[in-house]
Amino acid sequence: MEHSFIAWAKQRAARLPKVKLGIGDDCALIGFDSLDSAQADLAITTDSLCDGTHFILTECGAQAAGRKLMAVNLSDLASMAANPIAVFLSLCLPKENAGDLASGVFEGVYELAEKYRVAIAGGDTNVWNGPLVIHMTAIGKVALGGNWLRSGASPGDAIVVTGKLGGSILGKHLSFEPRLELAADLHRLGVVAAATDISDGLGVDLLNMTVASKCGAEVALDLVPISDDAILCAQKSGRSPLEHALGDGEDFELLLAVPKENLHKLPSEIGGIPLTRIGTFVSRTGLWSKDKTGVKQLAPRGYVHGQ
């Protein structure tokens, strides 16, 4: 229901005062002097994680859940090339063990706050008769020279992904590193036209990007970088490693549009993270796969929690 609700909410919210960029991208953008000024100043994102859905508390513990919450929010900021400045943490804690859970989650948040020098500026704690639910809102400053949007891709731009994809359920969904440093480096190079992070799966997130950019995308299947964990998952799932790389959620890698004329300036890796060209944005709308058998429609089988 997420997409239909977001579309409805976006339309409904349009009658309210507007910000520079509202519902629909990885972050909202707020101009400071004037809320909707062309010059956006702040990027703001919010995410909730629920025990049993986004993490299994009894398996990973509260600290890993807190670290994931922080990493998910920072990944949204990275995908807009925004620099995180402050986060707000809100906890709904089960009655049993509320204090230990609160400090555990906080320590996980702290780990990345310390690493990326982000203020933990406020929050809210609640004790309730339910499982652990943790929320965060993260605020970043838009990098000099403007932020990245999902909607900036044009036909002809290369589709580029960071890292390797698929199988994050084996551990990376908890331990991944938000691509903040890589995004800052790429932003300085000025080579990226559009970006998002891969949270619902390469297929779904690429489709979202093409819809926002009013174009299509053609993926060269043999170029998609497949993680070792995607191969491990495939051994049990009966699906191919490629299907895992295309469909698994929570890779939290960046998906980028790089105009052809910038490709010569694109490094093949940054800080050990490979940057891989996997295809091209095209004018024909929709998702397309290209391999030796030809061009076919590609179904965006992503993973969306709770669906």
Added chain:
Amino acid sequence: MEHSFIAWAKQRAARLPKVKLGIGDDCALIGFDSLDSAQADLAITTDSLCDGTHFILTECGAQAAGRKLMAVNLSDLASMAANPIAVFLSLCLPKENAGDLASGVFEGVYELAEKYRVAIAGGDTNVWNGPLVIHMTAIGKVALGGNWLRSGASPGDAIVVTGKLGGSILGKHLSFEPRLELAADLHRLGVVAAATDISDGLGVDLLNMTVASKCGAEVALDLVPISDDAILCAQKSGRSPLEHALGDGEDFELLLAVPKENLHKLPSEIGGIPLTRIGTFVSRTGLWSKDKTGVKQLAPRGYVHGQ
């Protein structure tokens, strides 16, 4: 556990980059040009509400829960004299009926967003195997002339409350009006030295204010404005109406410190909401009650969810 956790988290967060005002007041304050510049620009607050704790979904419905979420956040902004500009909504929706619940909550948020001209700028939806949990972060601009803090009260200042207190469980905890307009009017008058909103109960919130302000407070019990609902509650609870007015949570009225020399400029009501002087901040720390029998220590029996 909330207070001990907040104290611990505040100390732990102190090693991270700082904002102008971090953990501990109704909102955080962030300077825009420099995070911790003396000139704070943005007030930010975050709150979560859980089905079964802050609202009973089967009794009140999703729209009333959404309205309350918005009102609680706006109340925090009002207590800092900040003007709301944008809110972010994050939903954890039970699988059954997720779409209807999402739009119901949104409509409740929308009601106050429209009234107070606030942007609904973004959010997050999740479907899970648990009850409805709704979360909001609200962002406001600090009013010209500076915000109010909890820590600004001095001995000799009058203790002033808006509205009437107690018994909000009979309905006001859902239907209350955040005191934004009243706060803006008072702020223009320049008469307030410190403020907070009454969320945990007059006794607890007054004590928090005295601790933040490093002073004490003496309450004239016969001056505390008692709501009709506090009287109704007393008929069933075996406690007095005054005890309800002092101890019940979720009044979401404002609690203010007004310096003696400003009292002549303080209106007795604004927009039909009475402003009542109920005592005086004093140098002797602690909470004290004053009536015809003399001065006694006052136990801050507030209501804290889940305790």
